[in-house]
Amino acid sequence: GQNIDQPTEMTATEGAIVQINCTYQTSGFNGLFWYQQHAGEAPTFLSYNVLDGLEEKGRFSSFLSRSKGYSYLLLKELQMKDSASYLCAVKDSNYQLIWGAGTKLIIKP
Amino acid sequence: GAVVSQHPSWVICKSGTSVKIECRSLDFQATTMFWYRQFPKQSLMLMATSNEGSKATYEQGVEKDKFLINHASLTLSTLTVTSAHPEDSSFYICSASPPSSENTEAFFGQGTRLTVV
Numbered sequence: 001g002q003n004i005d006q007p008t009e010m011t012a013t014e015g016a017i018v019q020i021n022c023t024y025q026t027s028g029f030n031g032l033f034w035y036q037q038h039a040g041e042a043p044t045f046l047s048y049n050v051l052d053g054l055e056e057k058g059r060f061s062s063f064l065s066r067s068k069g070y071s072y073l074l075l076k077e078l079q080m081k082d083s084a085s086y087l088c089a090v091k092d093s094n095y096q097l098i099w100g101a102g103t104k105l106i107i108k109p
Numbered sequence: 110g111a112v113v114s115q116h117p118s119w120v121i122c123k124s125g126t127s128v129k130i131e132c133r134s135l136d137f138q139a140t141t142m143f144w145y146r147q148f149p150k151q152s153l154m155l156m157a158t159s160n161e162g163s164k165a166t167y168e169q170g171v172e173k174d175k176f177l178i179n180h181a182s183l184t185l186s187t188l189t190v191t192s193a194h195p196e197d198s199s200f201y202i203c204s205a206s207p208p209s210s211e212n213t214e215a216f217f218g219q220g221t222r223l224t225v226v
Contacts, residue, residue, distance in 0.1 A: 033214075042115075042202050042217035043153070087153070097143075097215060101152040 002026045004100035006088050011106045012078055020073045020086050020103045028093020034062050034073045035087040037102065043087055046073070075105075083107045111137050111207045115218025122193055122225055130188045130221045132203030138183035139205035143215070144176075147200045159186040193225040 004024045012018040024032070031050040035043035049055055049064035049071060061074040073086055085102040092098055112135040122128050132142055142159040157178055158166040165178035177189040186205075190197055202220040 040200070040220070040222065042220045044217070045214050048214060096155070099153045104150075 002098050006100045006103045009104045022071045022088035024090045026090050026092045030091040033089045037085045111216045113216045113218045119222040127191045132186045134184045137207035142186040142205045145202045195225045198225045
């Protein structure tokens with residue numbers, strides 16, 4: 001079966017750095033996505049990785065290793081507004097998005 | 110980015126009634142739209158793929174007679190929850206992508222919080 005694993009919840013301090021990991025086992029691979037979702041709202045796109053390596057976009061960076069089935073989302077200079085759930089999703093061989101359960105990130109002052 | 114609009118953002122209905130949710134792509138044409146359901150503290154679950162001008166494709170375990178999908182135009186897909194019951198209470202979200210970015214990003218509607226009482 002297809003599976004995406006990410007931690008259920010993480011806590012970090014305002015101004016610090018946090019890394020959210022994601023491992024996947026899917027039938028084929030056509031890209032990995034990270035989305036941010038605030039409670040009661042729809043997800044918003046953060047990043048897309050299809051090749052190995054690090055993609056940096058402002059305070060957020062995303063890393064992919066296809067051989068290890070592994071990705072992480074790195075958030076720097078954490079702000080209170082970064083408190084949200086972060087969803088990892090993979091497009092499989094049929095270009096269907098397979099979603100992880102999400103990691104709830106709690107930012108403390 | 111592209112804009113997907115979903116309406117209503119929340120609805121409360123009585124058990125046994127039907128509820129229609131609309132999903133519109135405002136600045137692009139979408140031959141395919143996706144309908145998801147999300148229960149509290151759970152992942153997004155794909156319910157069905159809506160195809161313009163043809164029948165929707167439903168995921169295993171999703172009752173097509175209960176969740177009616179119509180994709181009559183390139184900018185509008187509707188999901189009708191028929192004979193709603195309390196267990197249908199959930200957060201329903203649609204998504205679509207412009208042809209230029211359909212492999213790299215999904216754009217989501219605002220979501221619809223359905224409560225069946």
